[in-house]
Amino acid sequence: MQVLSYSGSQLVDLCSALLLLTCFAIVAQRRLSACVDLFALQSAFLVMTAALVAYLTGNQHLYIAAALTGVIKVIIIPRVLKKVIDRLNVKRELVMYVNVPAGLLICGGLVMLAFFISQPIIPLGFLLTRDSLAIALAIVLIGFFTMIARQKAVTQLVGFLVLENGLFLGATAATYGMPLIVELGVFFDVLIATLIAGIYTNRLQDAFDSVDTNQLTVLKE
Amino acid sequence: MLEAIFLVVAQVTSLLAVSPFLVGLIRKVKARLQLRRGASVFQPYADLAKLFRKQPVISTTASWVFTATPYIVFASTLSAGLLVPTFISQTPMNFAGNIIALVYLLALGTFFLILAGLDAGSTFGGMGSSREAIVASLTEPAMILSIFAIALTNGSTNLSTIVQKTALLEGTVADPSPHLMALAALFIVALAETGRVPVDNPATHLELTMIHEAMVLEYSGRYLALLEWAAGLKLAVFLSLIANVFAPWGIATTVAPAAMMIGFLVYLAKTAALAVLIGVIECMFAKLRLFRVTDLLGVAFILGLLGLLFFYILRS
Numbered sequence: 314m315q316v317l318s319y320s321g322s323q324l325v326d327l328c329s330a331l332l333l334l335t336c337f338a339i340v341a342q343r344r345l346s347a348c349v350d351l352f353a354l355q356s357a358f359l360v361m362t363a364a365l366v367a368y369l370t371g372n373q374h375l376y377i378a379a380a381l382t383g384v385i386k387v388i389i390i391p392r393v394l395k396k397v398i399d400r401l402n403v404k405r406e407l408v409m410y411v412n413v414p415a416g417l418l419i420c421g422g423l424v425m426l427a428f429f430i431s432q433p434i435i436p437l438g439f440l441l442t443r444d445s446l447a448i449a450l451a452i453v454l455i456g457f458f459t460m461i462a463r464q465k466a467v468t469q470l471v472g473f474l475v476l477e478n479g480l481f482l483g484a485t486a487a488t489y490g491m492p493l494i495v496e497l498g499v500f501f502d503v504l505i506a507t508l509i510a511g512i513y514t515n516r517l518q519d520a521f522d523s524v525d526t527n528q529l530t531v532l533k534e
Numbered sequence: 535m536l537e538a539i540f541l542v543v544a545q546v547t548s549l550l551a552v553s554p555f556l557v558g559l560i561r562k563v564k565a566r567l568q569l570r571r572g573a574s575v576f577q578p579y580a581d582l583a584k585l586f587r588k589q590p591v592i593s594t595t596a597s598w599v600f601t602a603t604p605y606i607v608f609a610s611t612l613s614a615g616l617l618v619p620t621f622i623s624q625t626p627m628n629f630a631g632n633i634i635a636l637v638y639l640l641a642l643g644t645f646f647l648i649l650a651g652l653d654a655g656s657t658f659g660g661m662g663s664s665r666e667a668i669v670a671s672l673t674e675p676a677m678i679l680s681i682f683a684i685a686l687t688n689g690s691t692n693l694s695t696i697v698q699k700t701a702l703l704e705g706t707v708a709d710p711s712p713h714l715m716a717l718a719a720l721f722i723v724a725l726a727e728t729g730r731v732p733v734d735n736p737a738t739h740l741e742l743t744m745i746h747e748a749m750v751l752e753y754s755g756r757y758l759a760l761l762e763w764a765a766g767l768k769l770a771v772f773l774s775l776i777a778n779v780f781a782p783w784g785i786a787t788t789v790a791p792a793a794m795m796i797g798f799l800v801y802l803a804k805t806a807a808l809a810v811l812i813g814v815i816e817c818m819f820a821k822l823r824l825f826r827v828t829d830l831l832g833v834a835f836i837l838g839l840l841g842l843l844f845f846y847i848l849r850s
Contacts, residue, residue, distance in 0.1 A: 323710060326848040330711035333840065334718075341833050414832035421839045428847050444848045 321369040322441040328362040329445040329482060333424070336455045336475060340416050340462075344405045348471045349394045356386035359478050366442055366485055374493040375485070381500050382481070390474065390507050397511045398467060401518055411462045420455050427451035438487075445486035452479030466514040466524040470507065477503050537789055542616065542626040549615045552802070553766035554578035556773065556809045563813025564737075578766065582759050590755030593654045603650035604753065604760035607643040611767045614639040618774045621797035622786040623698045632691040633681050636775075637674065640727070640768065644670045647761075651749035658741060662748025665824060669733060669745065672831040673726045679838030680719035683712045684779055686845045693779070701782040711848050715841030717780045722834035724772035726827075728765070731816040733827050743821060770805065777804040 335355035342348050360383045367375035398404075411419065427450035435443050456476025460469045477499075484491045491499075514524055521528045558575035565572025592600065616627040617636045631639075644666065651663035681691075687709040688696040726733040729746035739747055750761050778785060781804065786797030822830060 323848075326844075327710045327714070330714065330840075330844055330848070334715070334837075337833065337836055337840070341829060413829040417832045417836045421836050421843075424840065424843055428843060447847045 321365070322444070325362060325365055325369070325442050326444050328358055328365060329448040329486070332358045332362065332478070332482060333448050333451060333455075336452055337417060337420060339471060339475060340420050340455065340459060341413050343413070345398050345401070345403070345465065345467050346395060348468055349391050349398065352394075352471050352474055353387050353391040355475065355478055356382060356390075359481060360387065362445075362482065363485055363490070366489060369441065370489050372489050374496075375490045377493060378481075378490055378496045381496070385500055385504055386474070386478070389504065393507055393511050394467060394470065397514050400515060401467070401524055402522070403465065403524060406463060406465050406468060408464060409462055410464065416458070416462055420458060423454040423458060424451040427454055440486070440489065442486040442489070445482060449479050449483030449486050452476075452482060455479075464525050464527055466510070466517055466526055469526060470510045470514070473510075474503070474507070538626065541622065541624065541789075544622075545616055545620055545626050546612065548620060548798070549612065549767060549770055550763075552805065553763065553770040554582060556769055556805060557766045559806060559809045560813040560816070561737075563810050564816050567814065567817040578762075582763055585754075585759035585762065586756050588755040590753075590757050592757075593656075593752055595655045596653050596752070599646070599649050600653045600752075601757070603646045603653075604757040604764070606646045608760045608764040608767075610639045610643040610646075611764045611771065614643075615767055615771045615774075617693060618771055619693060619697045619778045619782075619785065620774050621801040622789070622794055623694055623701055623778075623782065624789075625694050628692065628694050633685060633693050633696075634678075634691060636693070636771075637677055637681065640771070641670065641674060643764065643768070644727075647749050654752040656752055658744075658748045658751050661741075662745055662751070665745045666749060668824075669726055669827065669831070672828060673723045673834070676719055676831060676834035676838045677723045677727075679835065680716040680723070680841055681838075683716040683838060683841030683845060686842070687712050693775075697778050697782045697785065698787060700779070701785050701787055709845065709848075711844040712841040713780065715837045715844060717776070719834045719837035719841065720772075720776055720779075722830060722837070724776060725812070725815070726831060726834070728769045728772055730812055732819050732822050732830055735821050769809075773805040773808045774801070777801070777808060 332355055335351050335358065339348050339351045339355070342351060360379050363375050363379035363382060367373070367379060409416070428447045431447040431450055435446060438446070453476050456472050456474075456479055459472030459475060461472075463469050463472060481499075484496075490496065517524050517526075517528075555575060555578070558573070558578045561577070562572045562575045613627065614636050617625055617631055617633075617639070619625050648663040648666050648670075651659040651666070653659075684696060685691045688699050690696055690699075725731070729736050734745040734747075735743050736746065738744060739751075741748070746765065750758065753761055778801075784796065784800030784804075786793040
């Protein structure tokens with residue numbers, strides 16, 4: 314086999330395409346623990362993308378951001394979520410507001426929407442990551458969709474984390490990453506949010522014997 | 535002229551000869567992974583020879599569709615095989631059709647198989663036909679979309695041109711992202727269309743699970759042999775398509791004897807590797823419930839769509 318000789322921007326494109334692919338896998342996946350695994354995989358692709366951009370552009374602080382993503386989103390958050398899932402009496406999501414094929418089609422529509430929104434902006438950019446902007450926007454929209462379409466607290470949380478991954482990719486694509494201090498703050502926020510939501514999910518389980526967030530719409534004595 | 539005739543003969547014989555081997559190889563891999571010894575990889579040849587010698591039994595309620603179908607299915611699959619490059623990048627029927635003709639030649643066979651399943655009037659056949667219709671109607675859009683993604687990246691719907699172009703790139707792919715999505719979509723489609731495990735189980739005759747086997751349940755003798763051979767051919771066509779569109783390296787690009795010899799060996803190795811992969815997948819995954827098949831094929835459809843979108847999004 315010959316040596317692969319791709320341009321850097323094509324490799325960045327490929328990595329962000331894989332990120333988007335894992336989004337679709339999360340939308341199609343019913344098992345809670347598999348959703349968490351897919352999120353960890355998606356974060357691993359994000360680490361790859363960030364490290365690749367850091368290598369191609371020489372922005373040192375992106376290496377730190379990539380390493381932090383690796384520690385927090387690939388290792389810590391999935392472990393916390395797995396612990397939460399272990400305590401739950403539900404392993405897979407049987408009822409969704411939108412069934413899987415329809416959800417996939419809607420997400421396909423969201424990708425097209427993201428593409429058409431970002432199409433006028435992209436040619437104005439000159440960064441080698443500019444094509445990833447449309448994909449980042451699509452990931453944010455799919456993260457929103459996951460939060461809306463799922464009933465269980467854990468998968469809603471995964472939707473939130475996917476959204477955050479999209480934002481990180483967007484920042485990397487648009488400006489080669491935010492200033493390090495901002496990124497540190499965001500990482501801390503995400504970690505704390507996940508911990509709080511994890512504890513909250515456990516309380517939900519204890520109070521209602523279910524993590525169905527539908528139950529929260531009714532006030533109860 | 536002589537060269538064209540040679541190409542047709544070579545491709546027909548190689549497809550006919552290789553397809554039972556691929557079926558046998560998948561069975562062998564499955565058997566070994568389940569700690570069985572399994573039949574020889576050449577068992578399907580013996581099965582076909584046996585079936586061709588047996589006298590067929592035809593239901594008295596069956597019409598001409600029943601007897602015509604095996605020939606139509608066999609002929610349409612074989613002519614689809616002539617549109618796909620196997621060991622040489624020029625296809626024999628290059629002038630007659632492109633990748634879209636390939637899809638619909640295969641669909642013609644499926645259509646007649648569905649009719650034949652209904653024709654004999656048995657309940658199993660009807661059930662198999664109805665299921666096959668579901669699967670076929672869901673795989674077709676996914677296949678067309680992924681094929682369009684490939685056609686767009688190569689600027690042609692002609693399979694010879696596509697393979698030739700990719701082969702000359704020597705190890706790289708012009709547009710990696712659309713290619714990757716189309717590959718994944720086409721692989722799922724191939725599993726569904728050839729009746730492999732997540733969608734159908736070719737090794738069982740249990741009424742709850744069978745799709746393809748239910749449709750051909752009424753067939754016997756040489757008709758069954760033709761249908762089995764056609765099923766093997768369809769597998770060979772899909773594996774050649776995937777191997778040569780996504781990894782055409784090593785394929786003969788000229789009619790020189792040495793290049794063709796290497797091309798044939800590489801072709802055998804590539805399709806055998808894909809067959810082993812399918813065998814492993816059959817052991818690792820359980821068959822999906824029928825109404826979950828739509829989820830899997832929905833994923834294939836979306837992958838094809840993404841491939842198409844990526845071509846436009848990632849056009850830097």
